[in-house]
Amino acid sequence: xxxxxxxxxxxxxxxxxxxxxxxxxxxxxxxxxxxxxxxxxxxxxxxxxxxxxxxxxxxxxxxxxxxxxxxxxxxx
Numbered sequence: 001x002x003x004x005x006x007x008x009x010x011x012x013x014x015x016x017x018x019x020x021x022x023x024x025x026x027x028x029x030x031x032x033x034x035x036x037x038x039x040x041x042x043x044x045x046x047x048x049x050x051x052x053x054x055x056x057x058x059x060x061x062x063x064x065x066x067x068x069x070x071x072x073x074x075x076x
Contacts, residue, residue: 001022006015018026027033055062063071 002019004017005013006017008014
């Protein structure tokens with residue numbers, strides 16, 4: 001894929017340019033790819049809010065990804 005990165009005056013990447021033919025290939029390969037708005041059910045948003053609140057109240061009770069995966073694999 002021939003991507004071009006767009007940077008601001010500080011050299012920070014602010015965007016990506018994808019040639020139109022490659023964009024069209026992505027759209028054909030992944031139907032719904034360019035969908036701008038995703039519907040997230042309210043029950044799912046409630047769970048995420050609850051988990052974020054739990055994290056905010058107990059930030060020392062979380063595991064990083066690698067530790068969590070190690071524990072899961074140890075239980076298999």
